[in-house]
Every structure is written in structure tokens, then in C-alpha cells.
Amino acid sequence: MQAARHVVCALSGGVDSAVAALLLRRRGYQVTGVFMKNWDSLDEHGVCTADKDCEDAYRVCQILDIPFHQVSYVKEYWNDVFSDFLNEYEKGRTPNPDIVCNKHIKFSCFFRYALDNLGADAVATGHYARTSLEDDEVFQQKHVKRPEGLFRNRFEVRNAVKLLQAADSFKDQTFFLSQVSQDALRRTLFPLGGLTKDFVKKIAAENRLHHVLQKKESMGICFVGKRNFENFILQYLQPRPGKFISIEDNKVLGTHKGWFLYTLGQRAKIGGLREPWYVVEKDGAKGDVFVAPQTDHPALYRDLLRTSRVHWIAEEPPATLVRDKMMECHFRFRHQMALVCCVLQRGRVPGQRENPAPRAVCPHAPEGQEQVQSGHR
Numbered sequence: 374m375q376a377a378r379h380v381v382c383a384l385s386g387g388v389d390s391a392v393a394a395l396l397l398r399r400r401g402y403q404v405t406g407v408f409m410k411n412w413d414s415l416d417e418h419g420v421c422t423a424d425k426d427c428e429d430a431y432r433v434c435q436i437l438d439i440p441f442h443q444v445s446y447v448k449e450y451w452n453d454v455f456s457d458f459l460n461e462y463e464k465g466r467t468p469n470p471d472i473v474c475n476k477h478i479k480f481s482c483f484f485r486y487a488l489d490n491l492g493a494d495a496v497a498t499g500h501y502a503r504t505s506l507e508d509d510e511v512f513q514q515k516h517v518k519r520p521e522g523l524f525r526n527r528f529e530v531r532n533a534v535k536l537l538q539a540a541d542s543f544k545d546q547t548f549f550l551s552q553v554s555q556d557a558l559r560r561t562l563f564p565l566g567g568l569t570k571d572f573v574k575k576i577a578a579e580n581r582l583h584h585v586l587q588k589k590e591s592m593g594i595c596f597v598g599k600r601n602f603e604n605f606i607l608q609y610l611q612p613r614p615g616k617f618i619s620i621e622d623n624k625v626l627g628t629h630k631g632w633f634l635y636t637l638g639q640r641a642k643i644g645g646l647r648e649p650w651y652v653v654e655k656d657g658a659k660g661d662v663f664v665a666p667q668t669d670h671p672a673l674y675r676d677l678l679r680t681s682r683v684h685w686i687a688e689e690p691p692a693t694l695v696r697d698k699m700m701e702c703h704f705r706f707r708h709q710m711a712l713v714c715c716v717l718q719r720g721r722v723p724g725q726r727e728n729p730a731p732r733a734v735c736p737h738a739p740e741g742q743e744q745v746q747s748g749h750r
Contacts, residue, residue: 377403378512380562381487382497383479384408384433384441386426388585389499389565391433392573395580396564397497398437400508405491406434407442409483411450411474429585436581442491446482453477459609465657467636471549480550480557488560495560500546501539503566504558514559533687534558541569548708552684603634615660617643620653620672632660638673678704679720694719 382394384406397404408430410423427443434441454473461468479498487493495511506514534555539545553561565573577586607630617626627643635641635652641664643650650664653672665672683690693700698719703712 377401378494379403379405379492380495380497381405381407381491381493383483383499384430385499386429386433386585387499387588387590388577388582389501389573390430391499391582391585392576392580393497393499393564394433394437394439395576395582397562398439404437404439405442405487405493406430406437406439407444407483407487407491409478410443410445410447411454411478413447429588432584433582444483444486446478449482450474450478462606462633463610465633465655469549472552475549476552476554480553480561484557484560493560495562496557497562497564499565500550500563501541501544501565501568501570502547502550502563503537503539504561504563505535505537506559508562511560511562533689536686537566539563539565540567543709544570546708548705551686553686555686555688558686603630606634607631613660615662617641617650618661618663619650620663620665620670626650626664629662632657632662635662 380397380402384390408427431441458468458470487496612630615632632655639652641650653665654663700717702717704715
């Protein structure tokens with residue numbers, strides 16, 4: 374008789390990962406729960422929320438009668454996620470630490486720990502997402518090390534695993550998984566991919582998981598919590614005061630503590646003004662932030678976006694793009710933003726000889742409207 378497959382499930386102390394572990398048990402797998410501590414700090418009330426989350430994750434394991442492990446990736450998170458976050462902000466860009474965390478921590482550090490230290494046949498998380506593999510296919514995957522250098526063996530046959538949207542389109546989290554490697558996707562199960570959030574809550578309520586069901590859903594950037602975002606950032610970056618300037622008549626409307634604090638499309642809170650103004654452009658040299666009134670101002674819209682770094686989920690660019698140098702697809706730069714039709718075109722950045730940078734031509738794609746603390750770069 375074949376031994377039960379061993380699946381290591383990441384537990385956050387929330388309802389989604391708890392139900393994911395429960396469903397894996399129901400499928401007959403040998404399940405181990407692992408809690409990751411990625412941030413070492415107190416919240417605005419002087420309480421370490423990670424400790425409470427860890428206790429909740431441990432209690433889930435007790436209820437499900439599965440082994441529990443705790444690992445700390447505080448150092449790795451600081452080096453690979455938070456430092457990158459600060460560097461990008463200082464350059465005036467708006468990174469998304471959740472995407473970077475999934476890439477470097479959950480689907481790299483945790484992934485390797487589960488396979489190498491705990492002997493997992495696969496890993497699982499509570500993300501609302503799916504892949505193109507069935508469970509049995511996941512367990513058949515073997516690690517294939519890609520050759521170093523730019524080019525693969527032209528005769529190598531390796532069917533790429535697709536990252537697919539979840540059944541619950543509102544909860545779909547594939548945006549946050551968009552930079553996960555093929556190796557990790559090949560060995561990952563997403564038990565909640567075909568379920569709605571309401572049904573997940575129902576399962577938790579029927580299986581004695583009330584302690585996680587009652588918790589408020591975590592929103593925003595984990596290490597900021599409920600604190601004021603501007604005050605938090607200015608603990609790590611030097612203030613660089615500047616002016617808010619109207620894009621319409623160059624009139625100075627107010628002052629700010631740093632141009633890097635603002636994201637294109639974000640609502641700018643300008644003292645003394647009742648009507649809303651939104652960020653259109655930023656001048657890093659002078660420190661000025663240009664703003665426009667109302668959400669439908671023409672200056673807030675763009676039809677062209679350039680990117681210098683591309684992560685292809687399938688590791689290779691789509692054949693259509695390679696052949697035709699352009700392809701139609703859908704685009705979003707923010708979680709839960711409606712998908713926008715666009716044309717992806719391979720072009721060259723001035724002065725660059727290799728690895729031409731794709732650009733997306735997006736008809737009437739708005740920069741954004743309300744405050745955005747993080748966006749996909």
C-alpha cells in the first residue's frame with residue numbers, strides 16, 4: 374500500500390489557510406502545518422501580532438491533529454522584501470511587497486524548507502488561485518534544474534504550468550502570485566482555488582475553527598498594519614519636503630514631506646482644500662508633485678506603459694509575441710482592478726541592445742483613483 378502523500382501547508386493564523394489544511398486532510402494526505410514569522414515588530418498598540426497569529430495557527434493544528442512547525446524568515450524578509458520596498462520608494466516607484474514576499478519568502482524559502490527539511494511531496498497555501506495541474510500531476514513533478522545562462526537546451530521538452538484565476542473572481546489572488554517560479558508552481562496545491570470565500574467560512578464554522586473565523590481579514594501591507602503609512606515610511610526614509618502643483622495652471626496648492634510618498638493616481642491630501650486632487654506626475658529633482666482635480670481628468674489617463682523587467686510565468690515569452698512582436702492580452706496593475714484589454718508590443722529601450730522591453734498599449738487605462746499604497750511594478 375502506497376504511503377499517504379505528504380503536503381506541507383503554510384498557516385497564517387487566518388481562516389483561509391486553516392480551511393486549506395482541513396481540505397487536504399479530507400483528501401487523505403499527511404499534512405504538516407508551518408507558520409512563518411516574517412516581520413519582527415510591535416503594532417501600534419505595542420502588541421506583537423505575529424505571536425497571536427502563531428498561537429492561532431498552532432490551535433488549528435491541534436484541532437486538525439496535524440504536526441506544527443514554526444520558522445523565522447525575519448532576516449530574509451528584511452533583505453529581500455523590505456529593503457527592496459524602501460529602495461523602490463526612494464526612487465519614486467511603488468513596489469508591491471506582497472508580490473515580492475511570495476516570490477522570495479513563501480515560494481522560495483518556505484518552499485525549499487518544506488521539501489528539503491520536512492520531506493514534503495508538495496506544498497499548499499490558502500491563496501485563492503489555481504494551476505493547470507491536478508493533484509496527482511503535482512505529486513509526479515520532479516525538480517528540473519534549468520541550465521545556467523540565457524539559453525535552454527533547444528531540444529528540452531518542458532510543458533509550462535499555467536497559473537489560473539480562482540473560481541471566486543473577487544477573491545482571486547493570482548495578481549500576488551504573478552512572480553512565483555515554475556518550480557514552485559509545479560509542486561504547489563491551492564485547495565481553495567475552486568471555492569468562494571463564503572463557502573470557506575461555512576466549512577470553518579462546521580469544523581470547530583471558530584477562533585480563526587472570527588478574526589478580521591488582513592488588508593494592506595503586513596508590516597504597516599493600521600499605522601499611518603506616511604509616518605511609517607518616514608521612520609526609514611529622510612523627509613524631502615516639496616510642493617503640490619496644479620497641472621492646469623502651475624499654481625502651488627500646498628506642501629508635502631516627500632515626493633516619493635505618492636503614487637501616480639493616488640488621492641493627494643492637501644491641507645485646506647475640500648475638493649479631491651490626484652497625483653499626475655512627480656519631479657524627483659525638484660521634489661514637486663503635480664496634481665489634477667477630479668478622477669476623470671485627462672492627465673490621469675495613459676495609453677502607453679513601458680517595463681524593463683518582465684517575469685514570464687511560463688519562463689519563456691508567449692510564442693505569439695516572439696513571432697509577431699506583439700499580442701493582445703489583458704492587463705492590471707492593482708489587485709481587484711478590472712482587467713483592461715491591451716496590446717503587448719516588444720520594443721527597445723533607448724541605448725539597450727538586448728532583451729527588448731515589452732510595452733503595453735492600453736486604451737483608456739486610468740492611472741488609479743483612490744489611495745494606492747502598493748502597486749505592481
